[in-house]
Amino acid sequence: MTNQQDSMHACPACGLLCDDISGDAIARQQFSCGKAAKFYARVSTGAQPQIAGRAASLTDAVAAAVAVLKQANTPLVAGSSTDVHGARALVRLAQQTGSAMTHMNASSTLRNMKVLQHRGWQTTTLTEVRNRADVILMIGTDVVTHNTRFFDRIVWVDDAMFTDPAARKIIYLGGDKLSTKPGVSPDGRAPEVIACAAEHLPEVVATLRALVMDKPVTAASVAGIAVSTLKTLADTLKAAKYATLVWVSKDLHYDHAELTIENITETVVALNQKSRAMGLSLGGSDGDTSVNYAHTWLNGVIIDAPEWESHDAVVWVNSYSPDAMPPAGTGPVIVLGAPDSQFDATPAVFIPVATPGLDCNGQQFRVDGSVTLPLTAAKPSDLPTLSQVVALIEAQLQGDLA
Amino acid sequence: MITLLKNAKVIDPANHKDGVVQDIYIRDGRIIAKPADSEKIGQVHDLNGKIVMAGAIDMHSHIGGGKVNIARMLLPEYQAMRRLEEPEAHICGANCSHHATPNTTDTGMRYIEMGYTAAFEPAILAVNARQAHMEMGDTPMIDKGGYAMLGNDDYFLRLLSQNADQKTINDYVAWTLHATQTIGIKVVNPGGISAFKFNERRQDLDQQHSHYHITPRRILQALSRAVNEIGIAKPLHVHCNNLGVAGNFQTTLDTMGASDGLPMHLTHIQFHSYGTEGDKKFSSAAANIAEAINSNKHITADVGQILFGQTVTASGDNMMQHLNAKVANPKKSVIMDIECDAGCGVVPFKYRDQNYVNALQWAIGLEVFLSVDDPWRVFLTTDHPNGAPFTSYPHLIRLLMDKTFRNDAFDKLNLDAQAMSNLKSLDREYSLYEIATMTRSAPAKLIGLQDRGHLGVGAAADITVYTDQADKEAMFAKPDLVFKDGELVVKEGKVVKVVWGATHTAKPAFDVGVEKDIKQYFDRYHTMQMNNFKISNDHIAEDGRNHVINHAQG
Ligand code: SF4
Ligand SMILES: [Zn+2]
Ligand SMILES: [Zn+2]
Numbered sequence: 027m028t029n030q031q032d033s034m035h036a037c038p039a040c041g042l043l044c045d046d047i048s049g050d051a052i053a054r055q056q057f058s059c060g061k062a063a064k065f066y067a068r069v070s071t072g073a074q075p076q077i078a079g080r081a082a083s084l085t086d087a088v089a090a091a092v093a094v095l096k097q098a099n100t101p102l103v104a105g106s107s108t109d110v111h112g113a114r115a116l117v118r119l120a121q122q123t124g125s126a127m128t129h130m131n132a133s134s135t136l137r138n139m140k141v142l143q144h145r146g147w148q149t150t151t152l153t154e155v156r157n158r159a160d161v162i163l164m165i166g167t168d169v170v171t172h173n174t175r176f177f178d179r180i181v182w183v184d185d186a187m188f189t190d191p192a193a194r195k196i197i198y199l200g201g202d203k204l205s206t207k208p209g210v211s212p213d214g215r216a217p218e219v220i221a222c223a224a225e226h227l228p229e230v231v232a233t234l235r236a237l238v239m240d241k242p243v244t245a246a247s248v249a250g251i252a253v254s255t256l257k258t259l260a261d262t263l264k265a266a267k268y269a270t271l272v273w274v275s276k277d278l279h280y281d282h283a284e285l286t287i288e289n290i291t292e293t294v295v296a297l298n299q300k301s302r303a304m305g306l307s308l309g310g311s312d313g314d315t316s317v318n319y320a321h322t323w324l325n326g327v328i329i330d331a332p333e334w335e336s337h338d339a340v341v342w343v344n345s346y347s348p349d350a351m352p353p354a355g356t357g358p359v360i361v362l363g364a365p366d367s368q369f370d371a372t373p374a375v376f377i378p379v380a381t382p383g384l385d386c387n388g389q390q391f392r393v394d395g396s397v398t399l400p401l402t403a404a405k406p407s408d409l410p411t412l413s414q415v416v417a418l419i420e421a422q423l424q425g426d427l428a
Numbered sequence: 429m430i431t432l433l434k435n436a437k438v439i440d441p442a443n444h445k446d447g448v449v450q451d452i453y454i455r456d457g458r459i460i461a462k463p464a465d466s467e468k469i470g471q472v473h474d475l476n477g478k479i480v481m482a483g484a485i486d487m488h489s490h491i492g493g494g495k496v497n498i499a500r501m502l503l504p505e506y507q508a509m510r511r512l513e514e515p516e517a518h519i520c521g522a523n524c525s526h527h528a529t530p531n532t533t534d535t536g537m538r539y540i541e542m543g544y545t546a547a548f549e550p551a552i553l554a555v556n557a558r559q560a561h562m563e564m565g566d567t568p569m570i571d572k573g574g575y576a577m578l579g580n581d582d583y584f585l586r587l588l589s590q591n592a593d594q595k596t597i598n599d600y601v602a603w604t605l606h607a608t609q610t611i612g613i614k615v616v617n618p619g620g621i622s623a624f625k626f627n628e629r630r631q632d633l634d635q636q637h638s639h640y641h642i643t644p645r646r647i648l649q650a651l652s653r654a655v656n657e658i659g660i661a662k663p664l665h666v667h668c669n670n671l672g673v674a675g676n677f678q679t680t681l682d683t684m685g686a687s688d689g690l691p692m693h694l695t696h697i698q699f700h701s702y703g704t705e706g707d708k709k710f711s712s713a714a715a716n717i718a719e720a721i722n723s724n725k726h727i728t729a730d731v732g733q734i735l736f737g738q739t740v741t742a743s744g745d746n747m748m749q750h751l752n753a754k755v756a757n758p759k760k761s762v763i764m765d766i767e768c769d770a771g772c773g774v775v776p777f778k779y780r781d782q783n784y785v786n787a788l789q790w791a792i793g794l795e796v797f798l799s800v801d802d803p804w805r806v807f808l809t810t811d812h813p814n815g816a817p818f819t820s821y822p823h824l825i826r827l828l829m830d831k832t833f834r835n836d837a838f839d840k841l842n843l844d845a846q847a848m849s850n851l852k853s854l855d856r857e858y859s860l861y862e863i864a865t866m867t868r869s870a871p872a873k874l875i876g877l878q879d880r881g882h883l884g885v886g887a888a889a890d891i892t893v894y895t896d897q898a899d900k901e902a903m904f905a906k907p908d909l910v911f912k913d914g915e916l917v918v919k920e921g922k923v924v925k926v927v928w929g930a931t932h933t934a935k936p937a938f939d940v941g942v943e944k945d946i947k948q949y950f951d952r953y954h955t956m957q958m959n960n961f962k963i964s965n966d967h968i969a970e971d972g973r974n975h976v977i978n979h980a981q982g
Contacts, residue, residue, distance in 0.1 A: 114971065153956075154766070156953070157582075324531055324532060391559070397956060
């Protein structure tokens with residue numbers, strides 16, 4: 027049995043990894059998702075390696091990158107916007123050059139990891155939510171800003187095994203500038219919106235947790251929300267067959283937001299004493315899950331936090347975010363990345379590499395962590411892959427050492 | 429080139445050799461008959477009567493996949509121990525580790541250093557198989573393989589509740605083996621992982637599933653029959669209902685009868701051998717379990733020995749791990765429901781010899797080992813990392829081979845636990861031949877690796893050379909030489925060459941017509957395409973190191 031290469035592609039432009047993108051949709055540039063449209067509109071042709079902004083051969087660019095790395099005492103592998111194969115290559119490069127390794131989404135990833143490493147959590151995955159969730163509570167997020175097709179693919183679906191999808195109860199709790207329209211059911215039922223600014227979520231979520239745990243709450247309101255409203259919410263969660271509490275780490279970007287996340291996950295833990303509920307962390311990509319996971323199995327530890335000041339050279343990979351660059355003033359920078367990269371400051375070395383899922387095949391983790399999907403070259407190009415370029419760099423580093 | 433191992437004292441139970449001194453010839457990764465005198469011998473190792481066994485095979489060790497990686501993430505405490513425990517001589521990754529959550533590099537290194545040449549991941553969630561294979565693909569030195577979990581997936585439970593015929597079930601099971609690139613089928617807490625999603629907290633063998641109205645017994649019948657009828661070697665791998673619960677031995681005994689005499693393997697049976705006697709309502713039922721194994725010839729079991737120290741338990745059994753999370757140490761855990769396919773529970777534990785339950789668990793495991801007569805039907809495992817890291821195998825082997833050592837350890841246990849165990853009355857000491865049986869010949873036979881686990885002509889040259897020593901822990905911790913597919917890869921316990929091994933699979937014939945209905949299910953209910961669920965040989969070989977070895981079945 028072989029994997030038939032049918033015409034469907036998995037879209038790596040966000041953590042949802044929708045794998046129903048037809049070759050035809052790509053050819054016609056017809057998408058129900060703006061992020062996908064932007065991703066598949068990218069053009070890789072004409073990109074060439076550069077040294078200090080001037081066109082160079084791949085061999086010379088590799089030699090220049092090696093020269094930068096050899097002069098550096100404390101290089102950093104950063105950005106790391108790639109897939110599993112790219113992550114493996116970067117981990118090897120980091121090991122060989124004694125570099126720390128981080129990711130452009132490290133701060134949101136590590137916010138979740140702090141919770142995981144402190145208390146653990148109880149979570150679910152997309153297919154479970156699709157088939158079981160009767161109550162979906164989104165905390166501090168509308169999800170769709172990050173995962174455009176969440177409601178189309180997971181919530182308002184035609185069929186579910188254990189619940190009536192059209193009857194699901196959708197609740198938004200707090201957050202800034204939410205787009206709640208996707209939460210309207212197919213038959214026009216509006217979602218419940220319990221509004222507060224994201225910065226007030228710590229107290230609001232702490233109160234919700236206390237109410238779920240049947241702890242006495244004396245205040246009449248929290249951050250402008252009546253406690254009775256939160257009590258009703260707590261009762262709704264308890265009565266649910268499968269309550270799903272959703273957060274997006276990137277949307278909880280205030281100080282000590284990990285404490286809010288922990289209150290969400292501990293609310294789930296409390297609910298699971300008697301009924302069923304699960305957490306679901308959404309958002310994500312630039313391969314953040316893949317990179318953190320591969321880093322973990324290859325090194326036994328999660329990715330590092332970025333500390334730009336303490337590094338004297340940066341290997342920057344921006345395959346899914348051509349606009350992203352390290353903070354100004356860091357350098358010298360070696361970009362192994364998007365052929366359509368946009369530079370404010372010219373990097374020391376630029377080597378365009380194939381983007382997995384666009385120019386070449388690959389494998390990517392979905393945001394819920396349990397599912398990995400193959401990425402297929404939607405618009406094959408002959409750019410080298412990140413692994414190939416890293417292999418060239420490694421070979422030369424090794425050769426120079428020998 | 430021919431390699432000659434001269435004067436090898438061969439212990440090879442598959443070929444009934446117990447200490448025969450002979451020469452072994454290797455060519456192209458295989459053991460060959462004595463070549464003609466005219467043929468040139470490239471490399472000669474004079475072993476002067478050192479002990480030679482086939483490479484050991486771990487038939488149950490959690491080495492890759494979602495829950496293993498979660499365990500790594502969950503325990504940064506271990507990272508503080510990094511590099512501190514560095515033993516004298518080996519090659520390691522940048523973050524060398526020798527504990528319960530090794531990275532993939534260290535997993536391969538630690539195994540081969542002990543003379544193990546293959547390990548099988550026993551709990552591959554079908555939907556997570558791609559990740560499991562990625563991690564195993566990044567595990568050097570040894571061969572890998574896995575068992576796919578079925579029996580809590582909604583597709584199968586729907587089939588069963590709709591009274592699908594056995595042929596349909598067989599086809600689905602075979603399809604799963606192909607799709608997930610595995611070599612066996614496992615069921616974890618039959619029906620229980622699914623029941624937990626419907627807010628059930630226990631699932632007994634003859635209790636109807638609250639949604640599907642079928643019993644775990646029916647699940648075991650259907651799956652054991654499917655595995656038997658599609659003709660794969662590996663019997664259904666069963667993690668019984670009621671893991672870890674006092675009194676669960678009765679479930680375990682009843683489970684032995686659930687396959688109507690067809691072969692079944694009961695895994696980490698130590699965790700399923702508990703009675704309810706004594707003040708603490710927790711006792712050893714190892715004698716009952718061992719007696720039942722002895723008389724039920726269709727049953728095999730691995731022990732899942734616990735050893736004292738910090739570890740982390742990673743199981744598909746989220747129902748029972750959700751209960752165990754209350755006694756997590758350190759106090760944290762991860763419980764997941766996964767893709768209408770399965771679940772997982774990751775709970776750190778610290779087993780302490782002064783804790784009554786832990787001390788008795790230790791004794792129960794050893795009681796089972798020493799009371800099961802046939803070493804072909806009981807397997808040496810710690811259920812890595814659940815009972816202890818696999819790196820403690822040499823210690824466990826010494827406990828089995830050295831009664832004085834075992835009794836000295838027993839004397840240090842919690843006194844109440846001592847009073848509840850008959851371990852000291854068990855005089856048995858395992859022989860080298862029996863250890864070779866349970867770690868080489870028997871696992872190869874069980875899994876269906878015809879050319880592994882023995883030293884006959886035609887076998888793969890996975891070979892371990894030991895110096896016989898009184899201290900069996902020292903002997904098994906550090907073999908003199910290890911050959912992987914004929915290449916010398918370990919010398920004096922130190923890796924001298926990095927190789928990558930292969931992935932073993934079983935792909936029995938089946939009616940591809942079954943895919944039509946599976947595809948409909950994916951299209952209606954899943955969040956991925958069926959084709960993306962399937963893993964090709966190319967994906968296994970993707971980074972140019974690993975490859976698939978498929979074993980013809982039947
Ligand atoms: S929702 Fe995300 S994965 Fe799906 S098509 Fe849009 S960007 Fe791609
Ligand atoms: Zn080491
Ligand atoms: Zn196990």
